[in-house]
Amino acid sequence: MDSQTNQLLEKYWRAETSPEEEKELKILMASDTESSACSHYFKAVSELKQQEPEFGFLNPGKRIRMMWYTVAASVTIGILVVSGLFQYNYTNAEYNVNDPDKAFEITRQALMMVSNGLNEGKNYTSVQLQEFNKPKELLSGNNNK
Amino acid sequence: MSKELFDTHIIPVQNKMYRYALSILKTPDNAHDVVQECLLKIWKNRHMIATIDNPESWAMRITRNQCYDWVKVNRFHLAEMHPMDQADTYHTDENLLMSDRQAWLKRIINELPVKHREVFHLREVEELSYQEIADILSLTLAEVKISLFRTREKIKETITKIDAYGLAN
Incomplete structure (x- = not known):
């Protein structure tokens, strides 16, 4: 340790150093290669200065701003959902029939369409079944002979 | 604003x-x-x-x-x-040394009266001026200077003992 450091150190222990002198002394002691209790002390102090929280702090201002963004986003989503539902109901309203006679007629036509389709299938199936029965009849005829 | x-x-x-x-x-x-x-x-x-x-x-x-x-x-x-015990988180030699230094300094600091401890922290760690420390702790400038002087005197005494006998107390 040189004389300048020693002088500063003595002044430091007497609590007569200015903040600038203390900073200078801390730099000098940090570069000190001697493993004395004094250099350990200054190193320990500088380590205390490096303590930081494990998790950062929430900025209350940003948190409140975030809250407003959340409110704005919720309102926008709400408006979109309501307008979507309104549009959906409006589109469906075009197909609504309020007159019971007209509704009956539409239902009857729809059912007719379904039943016609079913009958077509039935006819087609019966023709196929007749074809399928032919060999059976032929075989049974042979057996009878 | x-x-x-x-x-x-x-x-x-x-x-x-x-x-x-x-x-x-x-x-x-x-x-x-x-x-x-x-x-x-x-x-x-x-x-x-x-x-x-x-x-x-x-x-x-x-x-x-x-x-x-x-x-x-x-x-x-x-x-x-x-009190905070971080010994488990230190593994390397340098960290062990750092942990020892910290423990040693904390032991010295914890022996100080509360007022001296706070003055020490604000001056040595946070590097605040005497006036700022006096404002924070609601003390006079003279009280801050005396407190810091006594704290440093106590630390110097401990350091001298360690250098002479290798003892921390």
Whole structure:
């Protein structure tokens, strides 16, 4: 340790150093290669200065701003959902029939369409079944002979 | 306007506030919670920042008051807690050495009276001026100087003993 450091150190222990002198002394002691209790002390102090929280702090201002963004986003989503539902109901309203006679007629036509389709299938199936029965009849005829 | 003042004057000192709270409360989680509460409190009174000469000292004083309020409310809980012990997190030789140094310094600091301990932290760790320390702790300038002198005298005495006999006490 040189004389300048020693002088500063003595002044430091007497609590007569200015903040600038203390900073200078801390730099000098940090570069000190001697493993004395004094250099350990200054190193320990500088380590205390490096303590930081494990998790950062929430900025209350940003948190409140975030809250407003959340409110704005919720309102926008709400408006979109309501307008979507309104549009959906409006589109469906075009197909609504309020007159019971007209509704009956539409239902009857729809059912007719379904039943016609079913009958077509039935006819087609019966023709196929007749074809399928032919060999059976032929075989049974042979057996009878 | 006050929002900008909060961001420029208070946010940069939040780690200082944390270290100060940690030096009083000893446990990182409690120190973190207290500082978060302080930030919220300061945010609610952010209109005052423009009227205050030294917002940093003001924030530190709020931190101190909040810490002692916390101690008052949790004094029974506090008695059951152990001081911060980070030994498990240190593995390398350098970290072990750092851990030893920290433990040694903490033992010296913990032997000091509370007022001396706070003056020591604000001067040595946070490098505040005598006037700022006096403002935060509501002391006179002379009291701060005497407190710091006695603390350093005690530390020098301990260091001399260690160098002479290799003893920490």
